[in-house]
Amino acid sequence: MKRDSRLSSVLHALLHMAEHDGSMTSDALAQCMNTNPVVVRRTMGLLREAGLVASARGHAGGWTITADLSTVTLRQLHEVLGEPAIFAIGNRNETPGCLVEQSVNAALDAAFADAEALLLDRFAHVTLADLAADFVRRHAERRAERNK
Amino acid sequence: MKRDSRLSSVLHALLHMAEHDGSMTSDALAQCMNTNPVVVRRTMGLLREAGLVASARGHAGGWTITADLSTVTLRQLHEVLGEPAIFAIGNRNETPGCLVEQSVNAALDAAFADAEALLLDRFAHVTLADLAADFVRRHAERRAERNK
DNA sequence: ACGACTCGTAATAATTGAAGTTACATGAAA
DNA sequence: TTTCATGTAACTTCAATTATTACGAGTCGT
Numbered sequence: 001m002k003r004d005s006r007l008s009s010v011l012h013a014l015l016h017m018a019e020h021d022g023s024m025t026s027d028a029l030a031q032c033m034n035t036n037p038v039v040v041r042r043t044m045g046l047l048r049e050a051g052l053v054a055s056a057r058g059h060a061g062g063w064t065i066t067a068d069l070s071t072v073t074l075r076q077l078h079e080v081l082g083e084p085a086i087f088a089i090g091n092r093n094e095t096p097g098c099l100v101e102q103s104v105n106a107a108l109d110a111a112f113a114d115a116e117a118l119l120l121d122r123f124a125h126v127t128l129a130d131l132a133a134d135f136v137r138r139h140a141e142r143r144a145e146r147n148k
Numbered sequence: 149m150k151r152d153s154r155l156s157s158v159l160h161a162l163l164h165m166a167e168h169d170g171s172m173t174s175d176a177l178a179q180c181m182n183t184n185p186v187v188v189r190r191t192m193g194l195l196r197e198a199g200l201v202a203s204a205r206g207h208a209g210g211w212t213i214t215a216d217l218s219t220v221t222l223r224q225l226h227e228v229l230g231e232p233a234i235f236a237i238g239n240r241n242e243t244p245g246c247l248v249e250q251s252v253n254a255a256l257d258a259a260f261a262d263a264e265a266l267l268l269d270r271f272a273h274v275t276l277a278d279l280a281a282d283f284v285r286r287h288a289e290r291r292a293e294r295n296k
Numbered sequence: 297a298c299g300a301c302t303c304g305t306a307a308t309a310a311t312t313g314a315a316g317t318t319a320c321a322t323g324a325a326a
Numbered sequence: 327t328t329t330c331a332t333g334t335a336a337c338t339t340c341a342a343t344t345a346t347t348a349c350g351a352g353t354c355g356t
Contacts, residue, residue, distance in 0.1 A: 003238035004343065011252040012240065019248070025302065033240065036345055041303065057303045058353025074255070084343095088236040090151035092160065092181065099290065100167070103282040104159040107222070111270035115263045122259035134251040142247065150314060150341050173331065184316050189332065206324025209331045232314095236342095 004084045006043055009033060010077055011131065013040065017053075018069060018132050023062035043081070050080040069132055075123035086116055152232045154191050157181060158225055159279065161188065165201075166217060166280050171210035191229070198228040217280055223271035234264055 013029050026037035026044070033040070044063055047053045052067045078084075090112075091105045161177050174185035174192070181188070192211055195201045200215045226232075238260075239253045 003233070004236055005238055005240040006343085007237055008240040008249075008252055008256060011256075012246070012249050015248045015252065027302085032246070037303090038305085038346070039344065041305085045304080055303060056353080057301085057351080059301055059355065061302045061353070063303095074259075085151070085236045088152055088233045089155055090153055092153040092156040098160075098180070099286045100163045100283055101156075101160050103279050103286060104156055104163065106282065107274050107279055108156060108159075111222075111267055111274070114270060115267035118266050119259055119263035122262060126255055126259070131251050131255055134254065135248055138247045138251060150312090152314065154314085175331085185332095186317070186334085187315060189334085190315095193333080203332060204324080205322075205330085205332045207326060207330055209324070211332095 003088070006081050006084070007074070007078055009035070009039075010043055010047060010081070011074070011128075013044065013063075014047075014053075014065060014072075014128055015131055015135060017063060017065050018128065019135070023056065023060070023064045025062040029063065046080055046082070047077075050076075052077075052080065070127050070129035072128045073124050074126045075120055078120070078123055086119060087112055151236070154229050154232070155222070155226055157183070157187075158191055158195060158229070159222070159276075161192065161211075162195075162201075162213060162220075162276055163279055163283060165211060165213050166276065167283070171204065171208070171212045173210040177211065194228050194230070195225075198224075200225075200228070218275050218277035220276045221272050222274045223268055226268070226271055234267060235260055 012033055016029065016032050017024050026040040029040045029044075030037040044053055044055070048055055052065070052072060053063050054066045055061070055063050091101075091108060093101060094105070096102055096105060160181055164177065164180050165172050174188040177188045177192075178185040192201060192203070196203055200213070200220060201211050202214045203209070203211050239249075239256060241249060242253070
């Protein structure tokens with residue numbers, strides 16, 4: 001099953017932008033992420049609609065972060081991306097007439113709902129600033145490793 | 149994204165088999181589930197390898213449950229199906245050299261791992277017998293509704 | 297004004313894995 | 327021996343993200 005990696009992608013892009021002075025072009029971001037500039041524009045466009053980033057055309061154009069990193073959570077980004085389906089496993093038929101299938105769906109749905117709630121709660125407590133700090137930590141560790 | 153509904157399917161099949169005296173053919177199960185007999189054989193074949201069901205060919209052949217309903221959990225069935233990917237969302241690159249992406253992956257992976265643990269734990273505490281009992285309850289409710 | 301640069305977006309293809317289908321071999325029972 | 331059913335291989339269909347191509351439109355520097 002093909003997994004939706006847009007959340008991972010936008011996080012990657014946003015953190016690169018946060019570490020980078022000035023704006024970054026779709027091409028530069030696409031190279032960072034080993035993908036296509038059009039894909040970058042499409043996903044970043046959603047963030048722009050949500051007021052998280054801004055874009056400028058022409059010379060010296062590109063993308064910049066407009067939001068405060070400490071206020072943007074993974075959950076918010078998930079919502080901005082249209083709350084894509086979280087699970088790759090699901091019911092065969094969402095509105096079954098068969099009573100057997102209703103029992104099956106009820107049991108599975110309850111479990112999935114709980115797992116989703118936990119996941120979204122986790123997402124709600126991680127901000128871009130947290131990730132940026134984690135990156136800085138990793139960066140320092142690698143430098144220390146290199147100088148050992 | 150296309151979701152894997154095999155767990156839902158086998159549960160549906162197993163419960164129908166549990167309510168049904170004697171064996172059921174792949175064709176009968178396929179009709180129950182609005183699918184194809186070959187698909188039924190493919191998935192039920194995995195359950196047979198795990199010793200949960202048995203199949204017989206020829207006249208009066210078909211599938212029968214050999215396991216005790218109260219000992220088979222949703223988690224076990226999930227494993228029997230090859231532990232398919234649970235999440236439809238994932239990292240863009242599982243083994244990134246980029247430190248930014250490592251931070252992103254670490255945060256997402258931790259959240260996903262927790263949600264997966266919760267889901268599997270839920271699955272581990274639901275048996276086929278539980279689902280069968282739930283079906284009987286729904287069945288009784290519907291009959292009461294009809295006679296009101 | 298011109299031209300290089302960049303976003304905006306539509307249209308289309310590639311990709312991936314489950315699910316569905318066809319076809320035929322194998323085995324069991326009437 | 328005919329009929330019914332599973333066992334499998336090979337192939338097609340299907341649905342969704344992702345990738346690509348193409349072109350339009352705005353912006354800056356010269």
